Amino acid sequence: MFDCSDQVLLLAVGLSVGLLLLVVLMILTMCCLRMKKKKQGQYQELISTVPSVPSHSAPVIPVSQGVSARPDEIPFSLPPRFIPQITGFLRNDENKENENEKRMTADAQRDILAHRGSLSVRSWYPVGSVLTGLYSVTPLNEVVPPPLGMATRLCFSVEYRHSSEQLVVSLLRLSNLLPQFHSNLTLVELRLLPDDRRPRQAKARGTGPDPEFNDCLIFQVSAVCVLRSTLTMCVLSVEKDAKRHAVGRVLFPLEGELGQAGRVLWRDLDPEEETQCSELGDVQISLSYSSSLQRLSVVVLRARGLQLVTEAGVCVQVSLQIHTQMVKTKRSCVMKGEQDPIFNYRMTFKLRPQHLDDACLRFQLQQPNDSCSDSPALLGVLVLGPFMYARGLQLQHWMDMINKAQEPVKLWHRLGTAI
CATH class of the missing domain: 2.60.40.150 (C2 domain)
Known part of the structure; x- marks a missing residue:
């Protein structure tokens, strides 16, 4: 059996060995960190991902800031390439290596601009122009007849709010209006049959073949009656002397149509005068x-x-x-x-x-x-x-x-x- 003096001696030896190992481990860690930091400070040349320009290719004309595109062209440019900068706390003995790294980064950026083959305009890279003639648009003031076989259509949406017992009708736009009505004001009279005698009226924001409305109209009707009701929308064309012409109407029975609330609907107008004859006349x-x-x-x-x-x-x-x-x-x-x-x-x-x-x-x-x-x-x-x-x-x-x-x-x- 060990006495007390032997136990104290063993404890002292164990503590000494542990402290020695801890000191050695700290020294090794500091050496590894210093070597890693030196490797990061060195410049490593990267392989350029920009393809080289063949010697036999056509020269690229530099674009200056004062040159403007032709009326039938739209300039098209790319934004400058973002090159991140490494920031951090450097020691005094590494300032020189940092300056060398910045100088090399600037040289690499100039090389990229040289490979692109054109000068930058306000730090943007012009790559060409878009020909507007390929994307011709019909002027808004030009009257174009509707395509053959295309009827005048009304775009709207219907939603029923059970909490307030309100039928909300959003009138969006009218499409493919006949040419004789393009210069007139377009009105739409909405009525909920059979009980509603007072029509709601919506007025178009503009004229032309596709007048827009963007109006929201509300009908107060119970949940029981709304399924038995029919929404009728009559489209009228009003001349400058207030003379009205009936363009057509849409009859929209609400039964079975309120399941998908708020969806956009298109319906053809039934013309007032050009309806085809029925079987009996x-x-x-x-x-x-x-x-x-x-x-x-x-x-x-x-x-x-x-x-x-x-x-x-x-x-x-x-x-x-x-x-x-x-x-x-x-x-x-x-x-x-x-x-x-x-x-x-x-x-x-x-x-x-x-x-x-x-x-x-x-x-x-x-x-x-x-x-x-x-x-x-x-x-x-x-x-x-x-x-x-x-x-x-x-x-x-x-x-x-x-x-x-x-x-x-x-x-x-x-x-x-x-x-």
Whole structure:
């Protein structure tokens, strides 16, 4: 067993050896750091990544700051190359090596400019010019007819906010407007059928073939009613003397269209006058109403594309109906043997304002038979009225008549079969 003196001796020897090893390790570490720092201070030549210019290549013309490009060219330049600088705390004995390194870096930068083959303009490197003739743009003031087969289109988006029960319609732009409307002001009247009688109006920011709107219109409607509603957008062209021309309209049923809120939609306009004939033919009607006189004025202007059964001629019968009661019926004279007859048949009906939501007009185009006992041949039927009786353009025509007091509203309608 060791006594206390031996234990003290062993502890002293162990501490001495540990301190000696620690001193040796510190000396080696300092030597390694000094050698590494000396290697970093030395300049190492890098292999240039810039390809050499062949001796037989065409010389590059230097570009000076005073030279400007031609009107049909756009100068194209590259920004200067960024060369990072090494900063740090250097010792006094290494200042000379640092100065040599900076001088070599400057020489390398000049070599790069020489390899590029052109002089710099305000520290930018010109590499050529862009020919503007390759990217010709039609002037804004030039009227260009729409491409063949392209209809006038309306761009918009629809979103329903359940928290506030608001239908938000963003009207964006109109595309491919007909040339005769380019210089006019463009308006769009929006209405939510069947309950909304007061139209919202949006005015284009400018003129031309593609007028822009960027308007946001809000309709207050419940979540139950919005799915049964139809958004109608009527595009109008207004001349300088305030005369309006109907360009076309978009009927947008909201049922099934509110799933992807806020998406951009494009819809073709249904033209007012150039619509193609339906299978049974079309008829043009003019309506106007005076609330003060309680008078409903109807004009059957003309028809087109009728499928005649005989050569007996064509007549039109107009009936005013309130609920299920037939109030009054009038019939025009017979137009002989014409597939596109012009009637210009005018009539008036007595109708109180409180019956505007309960009444409708029923039009029947008929061909009379030679025998008075036989009923006439029915060519087509049309019903104009409120939401109780009509949808689409037929409903829109009735609503326009109510909102435009004492102003005739003229539209083409397709004939249908009798129910």
